[in-house]
Amino acid sequence: MRRGRQLYSKKYEEAVKLHGEGKSVNEIAGQLGVSYSAAYHWVKGLRKPESGNLNEFESWLKQKGPMPAVEIEKKFQKHNELFLMSSRRGMNIKRKTLPRKYAKYSTWYYVEGQEKMLDSRIEELFSKIKEAREKLRDSLFG
Numbered sequence: 706m707r708r709g710r711q712l713y714s715k716k717y718e719e720a721v722k723l724h725g726e727g728k729s730v731n732e733i734a735g736q737l738g739v740s741y742s743a744a745y746h747w748v749k750g751l752r753k754p755e756s757g758n759l760n761e762f763e764s765w766l767k768q769k770g771p772m773p774a775v776e777i778e779k780k781f782q783k784h785n786e787l788f789l790m791s792s793r794r795g796m797n798i799k800r801k802t803l804p805r806k807y808a809k810y811s812t813w814y815y816v817e818g819q820e821k822m823l824d825s826r827i828e829e830l831f832s833k834i835k836e837a838r839e840k841l842r843d844s845l846f847g
Contacts, residue, residue: 715760717747724748762787763798766816771823773830775809788814803827 716737723733724747734744746752762781766772777784791798797817805811810830815823 717753720744720747758787759791759794759796763791763796763816766798766814766819771813771815771819771826773810774812774814777814778809784814801827 716739720733720737720739723736724730728736730741730745730748733739733748734741737744758781762784765780774784781787788798788800799815799817801813801815801823803811803813807830813823813827
C-alpha cells in the first residue's frame with residue numbers, strides 16, 4: 706500500500722535523531738523505509754519535507770475535534786478527496802454520515818478515539834434542530 710509523502714514529515718525527525726546517534730545514511734534509509742536520496746538530503750540539511758494536506762487535515766481534526774463538512778469546507782475545500790486518500794493510506798481519519806436531510810451537516814469527520822465527542826456533538830445538533838422546529842411551530846401556530 707502506498708503511504709505517500711505525508712509520512713516523510715513524520716520520519717524526518719527520526720532520521721535526524723538517528724543521524725545524531727551516528728547511524729549512516731544507508732542504515733537510516735533502510736530502517737525508516739525511505740529512499741537513500743531522501744535520507745541523505747534530510748541528514749545533510751539540504752531539504753526538509755513538507756507536512757502535506759493530509760497531515761494538516763489530521764492534526765486539525767485532532768485539535769478541533771469532530772467537525773461537520775460545512776465547517777471543514779472553510780479550511781479544506783476538497784475534504785472528500787483528503788478523506789479518500791487518507792483511508793487508502795491507512796491513516797486514522799474517519800467519516801460518519803447522517804441522512805441527507807441534514808444537508809452539509811450530514812457528513813462528519815473525526816479521528817479515531819473521538820467517537821464519544823462525535824456522538825455528543827451530533828446529539829447537540831439534533832437538540833438545536835428540535836429547538837428550532839419548536840420555535841418555528843410556536844411562531845406559526847402560536
